[in-house]
Each structure stands twice: as structure tokens, then as C-alpha cells.
Amino acid sequence: MDWSRTKTIFIWVFLVLNLFLYTQYLESYKEGEKIEVLGETMEIEARLKGDNITYIALPNNKESASAAYYSGQIKNFSPSEVPYFPNQSAKIENNNKLIVTMDKPVKLQKSDTRDSYTDFVHKNVYEGDSYVLWDIDEEKKEATFFQKVNDVTLYYNVRGYIKLYWDDDNRIISYEQTMLEKHEKLDKEQNLLTARQVLQILYGKNLLKPDSQITEMNLGYSTIVQLTQTQVFAPTWEVRVKLADDTEEIHFVNAVQGRIVEIQNDLTEIVEQTEDLEE
The missing domain is CATH 1.20.5 (Single alpha-helices involved in coiled-coils or other helix-helix interfaces)
Structure with missing residues (x-):
């Protein structure tokens, strides 16, 4: 053999x-x-x-199944760099915030208030088209815009927002602006949680109340490093929920790690920002 x-x-x-x-x-x-x-x-x-929790058609995130972490630097304005627009007087506060007053109040032209505010920002604010309308507070007479990163919303970063202010005649009288610049992709793109997986996480943490309605789910960015000149942003799911009493809650979930993101939502100076770790 x-x-x-x-x-x-x-x-x-x-x-x-x-x-x-x-x-x-x-x-x-x-x-x-x-x-x-x-x-x-x-x-x-x-x-x-x-639990009688209803929801809109969930986003199909095939086109956004992955995303990268990003970084950006705080924009510091010098007197020679203050952008010029007619009918505006600007001053710099703390090197990184523009405080702008209209020499003559500007009457909004469009009948749709949201569109008129957005139109004003795009035409009258430095790089205004890189901001997106987030909230209108009729009582305070102010509208808040958030800066975009990678063409999606960066939520509640005190260094990347615009606030418009108007008078009793609905005329724009002033605005303030901060900006993050030099956005760069960090590392490779990460696989993102699906919308359904995010609902599982929120439900498991008892954050979805009975008799509520999930009205919106959007992908954006939240800030995980905010106390330095260079800041880091993580892909984040925004989930809007209408409660039984018609009030609204907004939850933010890290789209990579699945952590609940605790965001300071008043745009005051940040002392500390943390994420709620998985239990």
C-alpha cells in the first residue's frame, strides 16, 4: 500500500x-x-x-446605514473677519460669538413663518445655509437654528447655533451666531443602529410612555467632547414623542453604541456634558 x-x-x-x-x-x-x-x-x-404606542413609518436607513465620527474647531472671530452685511452692526463676544443688531428692523416677507426665518438666515447671516431651523418660541420671540455637520443637524452645541430675535411687529431686530469650522471625518465609518433597534432601546429603558405617538425619527450628531477648542461629534438618533397630554419629549440615542445621550438643551455655557452609560 x-x-x-x-x-x-x-x-x-x-x-x-x-x-x-x-x-x-x-x-x-x-x-x-x-x-x-x-x-x-x-x-x-x-x-x-x-401599550398603545403608535409610530410613523420608520425611516429606512439603507442610505445612512453607516456614518463616521466627526471633529470640528470653534470659530474665533477677529474684527477684520467680521462678515459685512448691509443694515447690520456686529460686535464680538468672548472671541467666538457674533452679536448682530439690525440698523433698521427687517419685516419678514413670506407668509409661512418657518420659511421666512430660514430665508432670512440664508440671505443675511454668514454661511447661513449651513444652519437648520430647530425651534420657534413665539412667547420669547426667538427662533433657534442649529449648525449642520456632514449635512445633518448637530444638536444643542453652544458653539454652533444661531438665534433670531424679533419685535411685536414680527420684525427681525437682532441675532447671535456661533460657528464650528474645519469639520473632519474621524476614523472609518461605523455601522448604525436601525430605527427599530433604537425603539427597542428606548422601550427597554421605560422612556416610551403608554398612549404616546412617535412622530419623528431623524439622524444627526451630538457632541461627545465639548469643552475643548476641537470638538468631537457622534452619529445620533433624534426621536420625537407626542405624549397623551399633547406635550412632546425628544430623546437622543448614540446611533453606534446605543447609549442614551443626555443633552443640555438651553444653549448656555457648558460645564459638563455626559452620556448615560448602559446599565
């Missing part, structure tokens, strides 16, 4: 067998993942239905 040939045959047989078993394992593992995801989907939908 040719033992050398027999040995070679046995080696090839074992290689083929191991390859077959490994292929079977991968197929079983993938099938198990599908069953697990299906089970989770059915479970969260059943629980939401049981």
Missing part, C-alpha cells in the same frame, strides 16, 4: 469535511441571526401595540 498517497487522500478528505462543516455552521449562524432579528421585531411591535 502506498501510505504516502493514502495519507494525502486523508488530509484532503479532512480539509473538505472541515470546509463543509464550517459552511454549515455559517449558514446555521446566519439563519439563527435572522430568526433572532425576526423575534425581536415581533416582540417590540407587540409590546408597543400593547
Whole structure:
């Protein structure tokens, strides 16, 4: 008997067998993942239905299934760099905030208030089209815009916002502006949690109340390092929930790690900003 040939045959047989078993394992593992995801989907939908929690059609984030962390630097204005616009007088506060007063109040032209504020910012504010309208407070007569990073909203960063102020005749009288510049992608892109997975996280932490309605889910950025000249932003899900009493809650979830993001939402100077760690 040719033992050398027999040995070679046995080696090839074992290689083929191991390859077959490994292929079977991968197929079983993938099938198990599908069953697990299906089970989770059915479970969260059943629980939401049981608590009478309704939601809009969930975003299909195939186009945004991954995103990178970004960094940006605080924009410091010097007197020679203050942008000039007609009918405006500007001063610099703390090197990084522009305080602008209209020489003559500006009457808004469009009937739609949201569009008119956005139109004013785009035409009359330095790099105004890099900001997006976030909130209108009719009582305080102010509108808040947040800066965009990677073309999506950067939530509540005191170094990247605009506030418009108007008088009783609905005329713009002043605004303030801060800016982050030199946005850079950090590291490679990360896989993002799906909208359904985010709902699972919020429900598991008892943040979705019975008889509520999830009205919006958007992808943006939140700031994880905010106390330095260079700041770091993480992909973040914004979830708006209308409660039974018609009030609204907004939750923010780190779209990579699944952590609940605690955001200081008054745009005052930041002392400390942290994320709620997983329990």
C-alpha cells in the first residue's frame, strides 16, 4: 500500500469535511441571526401595540446605514473677519460669538413663518445655509437654528447655533451666531443602529410612555467632547414623542453604541456634558 498517497487522500478528505462543516455552521449562524432579528421585531411591535404606542413609518436607513465620527474647531472671530452685511452692526463676544443688531428692523416677507426665518438666515447671516431651523418660541420671540455637520443637524452645541430675535411687529431686530469650522471625518465609518433597534432601546429603558405617538425619527450628531477648542461629534438618533397630554419629549440615542445621550438643551455655557452609560 502506498501510505504516502493514502495519507494525502486523508488530509484532503479532512480539509473538505472541515470546509463543509464550517459552511454549515455559517449558514446555521446566519439563519439563527435572522430568526433572532425576526423575534425581536415581533416582540417590540407587540409590546408597543400593547401599550398603545403608535409610530410613523420608520425611516429606512439603507442610505445612512453607516456614518463616521466627526471633529470640528470653534470659530474665533477677529474684527477684520467680521462678515459685512448691509443694515447690520456686529460686535464680538468672548472671541467666538457674533452679536448682530439690525440698523433698521427687517419685516419678514413670506407668509409661512418657518420659511421666512430660514430665508432670512440664508440671505443675511454668514454661511447661513449651513444652519437648520430647530425651534420657534413665539412667547420669547426667538427662533433657534442649529449648525449642520456632514449635512445633518448637530444638536444643542453652544458653539454652533444661531438665534433670531424679533419685535411685536414680527420684525427681525437682532441675532447671535456661533460657528464650528474645519469639520473632519474621524476614523472609518461605523455601522448604525436601525430605527427599530433604537425603539427597542428606548422601550427597554421605560422612556416610551403608554398612549404616546412617535412622530419623528431623524439622524444627526451630538457632541461627545465639548469643552475643548476641537470638538468631537457622534452619529445620533433624534426621536420625537407626542405624549397623551399633547406635550412632546425628544430623546437622543448614540446611533453606534446605543447609549442614551443626555443633552443640555438651553444653549448656555457648558460645564459638563455626559452620556448615560448602559446599565
